[in-house]
Amino acid sequence: xTKDCGNHGGGGGGEATVRRLCGAxxxxxxxxxxxxxxxxxxxxPTKPRFILQDATVYAFNLSQPNxxxxxxxxxxxxxxxxxKIGIYYDRLHVYATYRNQQITLRTAIPPTYQGHKEDxxxxxxxxxxxxxxxxxxxxxxxxxxxxxxxxxxxxxxGRVRWKVGTFITGKYHLHVRCPALINIADKTNGVSVGENAxxxxxxxxxxxxx
Numbered sequence: 463x464t465k466d467c468g469n470h471g472g473g474g475g476g477e478a479t480v481r482r483l484c485g486a487x488x489x490x491x492x493x494x495x496x497x498x499x500x501x502x503x504x505x506x507p508t509k510p511r512f513i514l515q516d517a518t519v520y521a522f523n524l525s526q527p528n529x530x531x532x533x534x535x536x537x538x539x540x541x542x543x544x545x546k547i548g549i550y551y552d553r554l555h556v557y558a559t560y561r562n563q564q565i566t567l568r569t570a571i572p573p574t575y576q577g578h579k580e581d582x583x584x585x586x587x588x589x590x591x592x593x594x595x596x597x598x599x600x601x602x603x604x605x606x607x608x609x610x611x612x613x614x615x616x617x618x619x620g621r622v623r624w625k626v627g628t629f630i631t632g633k634y635h636l637h638v639r640c641p642a643l644i645n646i647a648d649k650t651n652g653v654s655v656g657e658n659a660x661x662x663x664x665x666x667x668x669x670x671x672x
C-alpha cells in the first residue's frame with residue numbers, strides 16, 4: 463500500500479510540473495503576441511505607394527482572328543512611406559489586362575528589400591505574341607485602337623513581408639492596379655526612342671491592396 467501511494471504522489475508531481483511548464487510557455491506566447499500587436503499599432507504600417515510613370519510602346523497590333531501582339535516597357539516607381547518599417551518584396555509579377563482579360567505574359571520582378579522612406583524604380587518589359595482575345599473584347603479593342611487611345615490595366619501581384627527592427631512578419635498578398643491610357647495613334651504625344659518605338663509619359667497613381 464505504501465509503495466502504491468508513493469507512485470501516485472510521484473506521478474501527480476510530474477503532471478503538475480508539466481502543467482506549470484505548459485502554462486509558462488502559453489503565457490510567454492501570449493506576451494510575445496501582445497508585444498507584437500502593440501508595436502504594430504504604435505508604428506501604424508502604411509501600404510507602399512505605386513506610380514506608373516511611363517510606357518514605351520514597341521508593338522501593339524490586333525490581327526484576325528482576334529489575336530493581339532504587344533510589346534512595351536513600363537516604368538513603375540514604388541515608395542515605402544514608413545519611417546520605421548522595411549518591406550521585402552519576395553515575389554512580384556507584372557502583366558497587362560484589357561477589360562479584365564490578361565493580354566500579356568507575366569514578367570517577374572527580382573526579389574528586393576525596400577528600406578524606410580526608400581524609392582524603388584522597376585522597368586520591366588511586358589509582352590505577348592498572338593494572344594487570343596475574347597471576341598467581345600476584340601471588338602472593343604479594335605474600336606479604341608481606331609479612335610487612337612487604348613485603356614489598359616497594368617497589374618502587379620505578389621507577396622510582401624514587413625520588417626520591424628529584427629522582427630519579420632509572415633507573407634502578405636500584394637495587389638497593385640495601374641490604369642494606363644495610351645494614345646497609340648498620335649505619336650507626337652510621346653517621344654520617339656527608336657524605330658517604331660514611342661515613350662509616353664503617364665504618371666498615373668495605382669491602387670494598392672495588401
